[in-house]
Amino acid sequence: LQAGSFKNKQDAEQMRAEIILLGLDARIEPRTSKKGTVWNRVIVGPFTSRSKLQQARSTLIDNNVPTMVFKHD
Secondary structure, three states, rough: OOEEEEOOHHHHHHHHHHHOOOOOOEEEEEEEHHHOEEEEEEOOOOOOHHHHHHHHHHHHHHOOOOOEEEOOO
16 A cells, blocks of 8 residues: 655655654655656555555545555555
8 A cells, every 4th residue: 555655755754754653554665667767665564455645545535645555666
């Protein structure tokens, strides 16, 4: 579950901290785009079930955190 993608790592760290305060596990994964720009993705999970994923997503949405579901590579 992605909860944001930031060019500025400090912004990603802030989002990660906010998510941790909500009781969820979060980490930052840097990814380089095809144009060479580094994006710091804030990732929540992984989850062992679809229901746990939906619970976490609901918590984030209730706290105005945009989410995007994806399969981790």
